[in-house]
Amino acid sequence: MNALTRRIVVGTAVVSISFTMAACGKAGDDKKNDGGGSKDKSIGLLLPDSVTPRYEKFDRPLIEKKIKELCPDCSVQYANAAGDAAKQAQQVATMITKGVKVLILDPQDAVGIQSSVQAAVDKGIKVVAYDRLAQGPVSAYVSYDNEKVGELQGESLLKALGPKATPTAKIVMIDGDPADPNAAAFKAGAHKALDTKVKVAYEQTGLWKADVAAQKMSAAITQLGKKNIVGVYSANDTMAGGIATSMKGNGINLPLTGQDAALDGVQRIIAGTQTSTIYKPGGPETAPAAEIAVDLLNGKDFKSLATASSKSGSGENVPSVLLAPISVTIDNLKDTVLKDQAYTVAQVCTSEFADACKAAGIQ
Structure with a gap:
């Protein structure tokens, strides 16, 4: 997506x-x-x-x-x-x-x-x-600045990587569906932010589908080795869900981007299994x-x-x-998605995420 x-x-x-x-x-x-x-x-x-x-x-x-x-x-x-x-x-x-x-x-x-x-x-x-x-x-077109979306995603990944963001550090990129012109804009924006800062060692389309993205992430881990990957760019939250599942199955938890501020994406940010999302009110x-x-x-x-x-x-x-899109991390989640009541605290902080919400000061 x-x-x-x-x-x-x-x-x-x-x-x-x-x-x-x-x-x-x-x-x-x-x-x-x-x-x-x-x-x-x-x-x-x-x-x-x-x-x-x-x-x-x-x-x-x-x-x-x-x-x-x-x-x-x-x-x-x-x-x-x-x-x-x-x-x-x-x-x-x-x-x-x-x-x-x-x-x-x-x-x-x-x-x-x-x-x-x-x-x-x-x-x-x-x-x-x-x-x-x-x-x-x-006659007209209404959207978010989609290349900026990709830039924000790339920048948030670099920030999450911190000192691990080096020109030789390997990341995985799982892009959206090529039939969607936005996917190309997201990809271009992300490369603008990431190229020369890190090495994109594996890049494939996830077709906006969680299962496809999970398969591609598993293939990337097999090809590169889980110890050699420092972070993952996912073009949206649906695919990030599949990627997070794949990483969990392989015993790793790496910085991971997303987009759309989907409920499960927000919950993963609170739980620490996704680093960021893009919020488009x-x-x-x-x-x-x-x-x-x-x-x-x-x-x-x-x-x-x-x-x-x-x-x-x-x-x-x-x-x-x-x-203009908004990059969301655990640091500004309360002041963006929750402040706008995109979801209630009760919707986000279910029993599975209650402890993580409390730790994040979301109650």
Whole structure:
């Protein structure tokens, strides 16, 4: 397997209120949340997978809530691709058939979805690329500064390594899915921070999957020897979970990065089996996506929101909102994720983590 021109102050205030919402429906469902809205004010929302917890827990309910605040008579058509690019292409076709006017799209495969984006635009539908920049004629793009995400991950790993960070010290890199353009940006940012400071001795994709990442980590340990590895870069928390399991099975516990501030990632940070994660508050990203979608629906100019520009893989220069991510370690966990109420202390400090929470001053 993603704050803020930086609107982080306002964004975290929004997210502290909004994160209490719970997502409804099952991943992969193609559901209508119309609240009596009319077909002429229909907005589609397509998210890529249900493996990454943020999409169903945060992104979907926050986007739907913001759209309803801005446009009470709008309807929201929702579907989750459940990690299947072909399924998402069919979902775009379904959205076209349903007559949505604007489509918020987080592509499972940013390259493969191009023909679907073109088909939607040919029918007069405006497309907002969300979190990942889909190829094709999209109208706007909302995401975090993804290369900065990778830089922060790399920097946090170096900080955790301390004096062990030397040009000959070997680290393992487990990158995201190549079909996700964000994965390339994370990787580029991480290399920017890590290259020349440490030696990337093993690098593979984990496809955003815990089991794949665990297999790759085990292969790295076999190839390099567990005593010769000083740290691990994982592009997100889902994969970090698999990597942590692999390391535990091999009797080692090394500095380990992550991303998304997933609940289990936060718990590993408290327990000391993961060093850091990247926190991307939902409010600052979901709010402008919803605002731009409603502006496009109503024929209004959204350029005051999208003040940056991004070039897609298909060559389009896309007006963009690029937000600033936050690196989270045990030192600032209370002042970021917990302060914003992304999770309650009760959710984080279950019986398994009660002692570690107490030791960290989280109660």
